[in-house]
Amino acid sequence: MGSVRIKELKAGMVLADDVTDIKGRLLLPKGRPIGPDHIRIFKIWGVARVNVMGGPKECEPAGQPIDPARLEAIRRALENRFRLTDRNHPVVQEIFAQALQARASDLFPAVNAAGLPEPAPEADGVSQPREDFFQKFIEKEILLPEIPTIVMEMNEVIANPLSTADQMAQVVNKSPSLTAQLLRIVNSAFYGLPTRVDRVSLAVTLIGTRELSALALGISIMSLFKIIPSRLLNMQLFLQHSLACGIVCRLLAAHKAMRHTEQMFTAGLLHDIGRLVICIHFPEEILECMGHAALKGTSLFAAEMEKLGCHHGHIGKYLLHQWRLPLSLENNASCHHEPTEAPDPAAAALVHVADLLVNALGIGSSGERCVPPLDPRAWEDSGLSSECFETVVQQTAHQFKTLEFLLQTKAP
Ligand SMILES: [Fe+2]
Ligand SMILES: [Fe+2]
Structure with missing residues (x-):
């Protein structure tokens, strides 16, 4: 049996253990051959590794080797970025390891110094603290x-224990752009729902009034x-x-x-x-x-x-x-x-x-x-x-x- 990263998983490998999502819901039972759709579902649910049948050598990933010089450069940059936190703490060490791995595999659009405005260093001792x-x-x-009226209306609906999903949907539907954004989120990998949700009332039923309003609140305010x-x-x-x-x-x-x-x-x-x-x-x-x-x-x-x-x-x-x-x-x-x-x-x-x-x-x-x-x-x-x-x-x-x-x- 061997543990294989999802990105190195091949269709046809056979699961040696059940695969579950982070909430413990079964995604695929052990003994089943893995198909391309399963790999996609594992990715959606954030499964990082699975155990498959076969010796470790057979399962050994054929991932791209990382250039040692590049890895070292990323490590040095990260060490500088971690300079204000205790690198001896085991949790910080694990976060450092994950960050190194993620950056080396270009998992995220990393920020380089050019992305941030360059601050003008102050002349030491010139300015006084403003404690007031x-x-x-x-x-x-x-x-x-001003907070959008629609957010206030949503807050009123959720504050009322007698509110129904339809009442919540009526409020959201007043804003076509908010409706479109929420439906897009609900239909995305954020939820990974098996069926397409085409109306707010169904989204409220599936996700819940409080949850949907929390989403709407966040995206409205950031806007x-x-x-x-x-x-x-x-x-x-x-x-x-x-x-x-x-x-x-x-x-x-x-x-x-x-x-x-x-x-x-x-x-x-x-x-x-x-x-x-x-x-x-x-x-x-x-x-x-x-x-x-x-x-x-x-x-x-x-x-x-x-x-x-x-x-x-x-x-x-x-x-x-x-x-x-x-x-x-x-x-x-x-x-x-x-x-x-x-x-x-x-x-x-x-x-x-x-x-x-x-x-x-x-x-x-x-x-x-x-x-x-x-x-x-x-x-x-x-x-x-x-x-x-x-x-x-x-x-x-x-x-x-x-x-x-x-x-x-x-x-x-
Ligand atoms: Fe902060
Ligand atoms: Fe922050």
Whole structure:
């Protein structure tokens, strides 16, 4: 018997063990020969490896050997990217190994330095910390982008325990673009449903009211922020980072057999939204933070704390609160860098781990150039096992491709 990576699996091999998805649902029983359709289904469900009959030699993959010099260059670049986190922690080591593998096999569109705006390094000691920044932020009474009415209407429907799937569908159907986006997601590998879903009421029935509204909420809000000056932030990279975090959060939640995994998708999607608000309303301050981070070799998060006395998590919480969005979203956005301080540390820890993994894989960027430090207590709180990372990375690659269209959409 041998363990074979999915990309090296050949039709005709025979399964030595049952193959299940991350929720334990049987995809193909042992003893069955594998056909081309099975390989496609395994990919959709993020199965990373399967055990097949035959000696290990027969099953040994004939994958493309990686040029040692290239691998070494990727490793060195990654080591630099991991410089702020404890490389001796076993979980960080596993994430590093997965990131190295993913980058060497070009699994994701990796961000290179040219993708990020180059910060002007500050002159050391010139600028003073602004510890009253958060107060000024609130007092400025900035005009926050208006949340789409349709999102508020959806929130009202889900807040009412007597609401029906048809009522939810009626609200969504008011926006043709939101309807089209949701149906596209529901019919994508994100769900891998066996039948085509052609109407919102059926989608609500299959996925659930809360889940569908969480999806709609996330994609509607991200659509509000499309124009950020490129000298501050590469918006396309920011959206890629957010989408990937949403996907990873949902996958990690599924690994823990959590209910309402779509709410974790939205939590991941919106976790860094506070940074967008800072970029829009306080461009000089964020530029100063970027320069400070470049000069000191720290994270942008740490530079925000040092220069502004608060960070993008605090601003995100304020924004989501003003919009009267669910408290869990506020808390996950607020605490994704300090998850043990969250009222629900386990949920915030998932966002924390997802953020770390996405930064390690280099899918987009929220303006950070390094992998944020892992909080070991948060890892304990997460209840995760690092064995899930290989599957999560593979499944993220597949789902990211199918959801990339969300990065180009307009507000509903
Ligand atoms: Fe963040
Ligand atoms: Fe992030």
